[in-house]
Amino acid sequence: MSSSRNAWATASDDVLLGQCEIDTYRASGPGGQKRNKTSSAVRLRHLPSGLIVIAEESRSQHENKAKALVRLRKACYLQIREEILPETVSSLPEWSTALNSEGRIHLGRKNPAFWAAAGVALDALDVAKARVSDAAAWLKVSTANLIQFMEEDPKLWQQVNVLRARHNQKPLKSS
Structure with a gap:
């Protein structure tokens, strides 16, 4: 990128x-x-x-x-959103280092790499027109894992719903 x-x-x-x-x-x-x-x-x-x-x-x-x-x-x-290609987003270093050996996102918000991974997740969500399942597929994680990651920080969750509103999607509710 x-x-x-x-x-x-x-x-x-x-x-x-x-x-x-x-x-x-x-x-x-x-x-x-x-x-x-x-x-x-x-x-x-x-x-x-x-x-x-x-x-x-x-x-x-x-x-x-x-x-x-x-x-x-x-x-x-x-x-700030960056233009990404869906087929290459999962291989970006900011994202690939966020995944553990089972392919799940393993970062908490206190981890220094959290925000770079959050930026990539938001980029993917933006390109996916705020469809979480599409973004998760491109990021090679489950939809539930991606939602769990985005719920980790209130400001990140808020930005997810800003993107969803921009793309005429209903807001996601916190679990």
Whole structure:
């Protein structure tokens, strides 16, 4: 897959930050007096993709910038679709490393490879016009295994249903 998405998502922090406009601001809400006196909240605008992420939980601007970078990488996989060929999607390294020896998806969302595999799954679902059974067949996994994988993260599940709506399919219900 010739992928700007993968290049952005796997770039070093410095390279990725160099592609962003960085805004700092004072976050409102709980956190004590210090929170309202320092501009610790961070908004990253990734110029090549147009993605915008924020982090404002911490009173440390440095920590919020690190959290925003993590969110930007996830957003790349969730929001940016790559064109794929159904007959070759299962052999993409981002996907093939997600499968165990029995051919089942074995990644939890804390695994660093989870988001790259999620991006490929969403790409396949998009090409399949949001038909999960077709996407699963192209990815060489069972429909149930693919659904279970996509349910692993709420934002991933939400994006699945965004794709389904875009392709005039009914939303999937969580089990």
